[in-house]
Amino acid sequence: DQQVKQNSPSLSVQEGRISILNCDYTNSMFDYFLWYKKYPAEGPTFLISISSIKDKNEDGRFTVFLNKSAKHLSLHIVPSQPGDSAVYFCAANTGNQFYFGTGTSLTVIP
Amino acid sequence: GAVVSQHPSWVICKSGTSVKIECRSLDFQATTMFWYRQFPKQSLMLMATSNEGSKATYEQGVEKDKFLINHASLTLSTLTVTSAHPEDSSFYICSAREARRNTGELFFGEGSRLTVL
Secondary structure: OOOEEOOOOEEEEEOOOOEEEEEEEOOOOOOEEEEEEEOOOOOOEEEEEEEOOOOEEEEOOEEEEEEOOOOEEEEEEOOOOHHHOEEEEEEEEEOOEEEEOOOEEEEEEO | OOOEEEEOOEEEEOOOOOEEEEEEEOOOOOOEEEEEEEOOOOOEEEEEEEEOOOOOEEOOOOOOOOEEEEEEEOOEEEEEEOOOOHHHOEEEEEEEEOOOOOOOOOEEOOOEEEEEO
């Protein structure tokens, strides 16, 4: 049972434009939501998180939006840079349980 | 940010041998560490949750006798793949959660690529 879903396996965006990565979840009891960036053959790198009591968190070029009624969160990257090209995983946390989506491969075209 | 170090990053072994992978939290204490396995073009698959000073909790379908996990201290967890076979070849990643923080953040090691010949 996939509790966290990333329905877009890939996304291509022009450099300088906005990248929007989406994630849906099923469990309304999650406490935190997180986004990770992963390069091939490396461990995921934490990007940004958001508490379930908030609807927006911003850190530099990265903003995460949480829509609890829709059980949906998104990561906005603006402006997108070629170095942002990677696989992005969203994750949801409750207690010691972490659930990961299947990832979205972002390609930023120079 | 918090640093989690994994070693070795790359290991090749013969079928039937055992391989140990270490996961260390370098600048924080981690009461809980997690071990994941990633197959090509797939998401992270949680194998087990490692709790300091107690037995690991294994996910369904993961053989605890094959994947031995030890979490002897607040900064070190080890995964030993026993009697490795080619189908065990994979990318193994550990992660750790800082004991005294409750922000939901999970920090990952660099991963270990295991190739069993």
